[in-house]
Amino acid sequence: MSSHAGTIDHHHDPSTSTGIPNKKLLMWAFLASDCMFFATLISTHLIYRLHPPAGGLDPKVVFSPELTSFSTFILLMSSLMMALAVTAIQKNNLKSCRLSLLSTILFGMVFLGCQVYEFNHFVLEKKMTLSNSLLGTTFYTLTGTHGCHVAIGVLWLCLMYVRSFKTAIPGASWFGKNIVHVLVLLGALLLSLKATLGLVHAVQVDGFSGAALGHFFAAEWLAAIGTVAAVAILIGFARQAGPVDFNEKHAIDVESMGLYWHFVDIVWIVIFTAVYLLEYLK
Amino acid sequence: MRLNTLLLNTARWGRAALALGSLVFLAGCDFNFWRMDGHQSTITVDGPVARSQYDVFMVTVWVTIVIFVIVGAVLAYATWKFRAKSEADEHAETPPQSHGNPMVEIGLIAASIFALVIIAVPTLKAIWYTYDVPGGDTREKFDALQKKGEVYEVTATGYQWWFKFEYPTEQINGTGALVTANELVIPAGTPVRINVRTMDVIHSFWVPKLAGKVDMIPNRANHLWLQADKAGYFWGQCAEYCGDSHAVMRFRVVALEKKEFAEWLESQKLAARDVAPKVAATGAKAQFAALRSFKQNEYGFTEKFAAEKPLSSLLETWRAKQLPEKGEDADLIAKGKAAFAAKGCIGCHAVRGHGAMGVTAPDLTHVGSRTTIAGGLLENNREQLHRWIHDPGAVKPGNKMSLAYARNDYYGKPIDGIKLTAEDEAALVAYLESLK
């Protein structure tokens, strides 16, 4: 209840029959369902990999293991940040929670950026499109669906992040600000996506070198500046004073969002092995 | 006659039953719908595969009937015995609030499992028996048997909405295998392996009296086997929904004794018949001036053909079809042959020896020797042939041949295509009939 004093027990909700909070239960049931969802998609992909049409594309020629390993690593790190965000809010450490949420969002965006880059690269350079080969069909659909999950997760994280600024002062208006906040955050996301794309591209072309950085700034200075500006505004927002209606009691919201995010991560673990790595076996 | 007896019988059951009875009679029927000896009966079967499937079915029927009688009897007894006699009786006294008895449950579970085992054993046997030709379940073994003439192989391909049959072992002058359509002729008394393929959507190959169905699935090498006990004429039908005209995607299977089968093969391998035009042509007779106008879906068979006759007499009908008609009009046939090329029929149809090589439609080389056309929908006679080539779309909804005809689209805008005059039609029919 609102009159709660003392610590909240985060693994036990006395208002439910089992002691598991409703939202957590909902999320676990949903994830059970999502397992089936990805099982069917991955099955489709593997079935067609085991019985490829004659003359189909060779994934070894198409895939680029470095980029995929990198984005796998990024996603793992985002999972870590997510886990930290949950512990932070459980300890009512709002600042640290927001920081972790923001990092999770950014890592998520980098992952998406890598994926967009990858798709673009495969289509333009490796000539693998959604419709010109069975490999393209199943690959894009599977990883694209996963990407959609990540994107939805990012959106959710953003909402949670701005939600954490909801004021606790009765009568105070926060709603208009809230909308501006959302918009700035979305802007930051899109700009950082663009910047990521540029950076990956530069690295792909020039390798890890100063030249890469130079090319990157030459091409993407607008996006880079925009990102910095947007982040600056966000920091401004974050300095907002006054009590907020976001605390320990909302830990369950963050936690169930975290469950979703981690699940997206483990799906990637499976995809990384089953879709990418296995192709490289001799 | 029957009307009277029927009415007399039903009168006793009161007016409602009488009305119902006469209604039923109006449909020209009697009450024997459980007589299951139709052309596609799965009960009165004519081959070992269908018979083994029927046997399994009967096991399931008997087992379930026994269970039904026992369970039903207990249920009926309980309902009767324990019912409250009146509303007051409902609340007379509360019955004992008992919760169940584990031993009874276990006993019943055991009994159910036992019943299922009775079904499962013949099921498993029949699955393996019906899966492939006995003793020919690998390519090598099958080829060995085929060399000895003990088995036979054909390929059936489904198209929207007709069947193509290929005889891979019957090569014609190296130009390819013998191909026919809509009527599959097989040797009787011989296991026949049928490879089923499709060119478009999923179809299913089903000749109920000979064997259960197997689907024709794109990108999948399915097969089945069947065997006719003796010579006969069998009905088959596509059993998987495949679009507009799925209902009328039918075919026939004709089983012939080995010798006759060999003769049939020889005659089929010949190129299409040529009927030499008379030198002094007198002009074609206008045979179809008084064309009967058919309504859509109108019955496609003459009384003679449709009657539920013994298989042997249908086989006679089929045999009669193999011989050229008497009194052919050679001029008309020649005109038809020309029209067949000029009107673009050759774009889709093949008539071996007459220059038509189309592959997307039924092979017409010997179409005159078949008893049915248009996927078993119509009897192969003059009127129906005429009806078909006059407006195939009106007979068989959406069929691919109608797409080549001139017609109007949804908005009434004309689409260009084949246009036939009455004379063309007469000539084409004569020509098609001559292709024995």
Add this chain to the structure above:
Amino acid sequence: MDLAQSTHLTKEDHAPAAQPKLLWTPTAKTGLIGWLTTVDHKKIGFLYGFFALIFFLVGGVEALLIRTQLMFPNNNVLTAQQYNTMFTMHGTTMIFLAVMPLSAAFFNFIMPLQIGARDVAFPRLNAFSLWTFVAGAIILNIGWFIPGPNHGAPDGGWFGYAPLTSKTYIPKHSIDYWVMGLQLLGVASIAASLNFIVTIINMRAPGMTMMRLPVFTWMTLITAFLLILSFPAITIALVELMMDRNFSTNFFEVSGGGMPILWQHLFWVFGHPEVYILILPAMGIVSEILPTFSRKPLYGYPIVVFSGASIGFLGFAVWSHHMFTTGMGAVATAAFSLLTMCIAVPTGVKMFNWIGTLWNGRLMMRTPMMFALGFVWMFMIGGFSGVMHSAAPADAQQQDSYFVIAHFHYVLIGGSIFALLGGIHYWFPLMFGRKVSEFWGKLSFWVIFIGFNITFFPMHFLGLNGMPRRTFTYDANMGWSTANYIATLGAFLLGIGIFIYFVVMAYTFFKGEKVGKDIWDARTLEWSLPNPPPEYNFRVIPTVHARDAWWYEKHHKEEIAKEQAALAKAEAEHGGIHMPNQSIWPFVASLGLLVVGVGATYFESDWSPGIHAKLGTVLVGGVITFIGIYFWSIEGNAGYHLHLDENGNPIEDKHAKH
């Protein structure tokens, strides 16, 4: 924690600190706004039932058209295309828009009452499920109303086998409507099921242990699990089909190496659990009716529950029995054949326990009981023909013949529909406080029962006599004419029966005899409520002491009265009954999905650049949905408190913030 504690008191019930004006809190209880914004599980249940019954009539009219066409050989009532549309829409409508939502109506209305809860776990999610279901139903049926050669209602069969449903073979948008419609229905079902799962597991009244749950609630739980685990398969299959149709991918495209058989597998991975989704709620209803009208507890409760769960679990391991004729190879065929047979065992167990429930009882032969007994008989017959199908060699002759039609109408009508119609009779007094006349109720039962058997029993013979299903016409010389004729007459009789049923229901709804609470002297908690139940359901959350909780209460009146008085006092001290606020946002979110759905089907290929208009609409819909969800989350799960007077009526200022 110990269950003897009351649950509702600890719900988060603080009003949000500041409500921006935009976040209007609707309070209308009736009228359009009242219905659109309701989060009351009983109203939502009622709406589910209302839509489901309408669609049942629509599906029934389609069935009658089918039967009229088949009345005579070479009949001409419908064209081939119309006929194909008719059976596709009949099957899809009956399954997805009639039986499933009708079950959902009972889940919504009855289940929370049975477990002693004041609402479902996520009331607004519940509203979202309802409106998304409606959106799906609209898209599924939209094709009837759009003219043009590119449109039309779905006509690919209810299992839409690829590649017939690909753009090559059906370029019309009819299939797109089907795809998007089912997709939305899937979203609705999954959301609703997640809600039910959480509700049943977490919102039980104190003392209501899992093994004290009423069987209907148990079956709801199992059905919900089946739904969330099977729908993803068809969702993916539909996504793949949609990609094939609109973005020329190769999932089922043979020229690109695709294998259409994959569609069959994915569909039936969903499809078989689906048929148990249709029957388990019905079994739950029957397991409520039989004990009540036998005046005895359900025989072998734990075993009935356990067999329900095993049916659900086994249901995932038998899907290929719909594919016995696809040449899976002898081993796979044998495996699926045996696994399918296994399902007869747990189903039989239920059968035997129902009979055990009757045994030694005192059977009240009222209308609900008639339907329940009709169910037992008819489902048994349908189950037996199921077992005949499970013998793969026999099935090679039966598959896609009228024998299958007979089988599944026996389990679907004789099973699901009978139980659902019986359930309506059973709970009608509770829902509306009125009772259907016994005479008219029984009359409709007998007409339906007889009409049903006349319609579908001959179909067994038709199937064995080789009549394939989905055929718009047949020849007179096949020996099928008589049976078809009789079946059609039966269908009209069945139609008359259903007609009587509905007229009687409508009459009773407005004018029927008013009755007091618990008219059947029933056993489960929902009957402890006055009828119709107040919006807060339970004045005092009951404490459950036995499996048939209400029966126990009735036989331990004093003890219970004392207990409830104490609890009521505690509750009043805590600030009264917490009620969730109404909300429009779930409706807005669903509306957005409707626009998304329409965009994803309609514009393509009609508009010149095509893809832009289409994506534009999808985007607009997406934004609407996003807005809905955004406000939904901002709004928070606020609520208000109700205080009751002695009669259970709310006292004045119930919307006061505090």
Add this chain to the structure above:
Amino acid sequence: MSAHAPASHAAHDHSHDVSKYQIYVQIAMLLAVITGVEIIAVYLPFAKWLIITALVVLSTVKFMFVIFYFMHLRWDKPFCTILFFIGLVLASGTMWALLTLFSAEASIPLPTS
């Protein structure tokens, strides 16, 4: 209500939280290392079955670490684990069955095309 949350429980929880940060970071490192090992493993010249087994095992380990630690299953009520594993087991089972069905000889697609 609040009186109901046992004090001991809360204290116990706290002791967790202090170390959770470390645990999370360590696990994240471990996961990164395993991923690295996997990437190297595919290029090693061992038998194919061996590497596949190793990959499957390693991925499963990663999977389990994430769900039991990052997703708290280890500290939550066992019912959450059961719930998720119902889905996981059915999903894996279905996947296995599908792959098996499609590798059966009878299901191999036609050689042409």
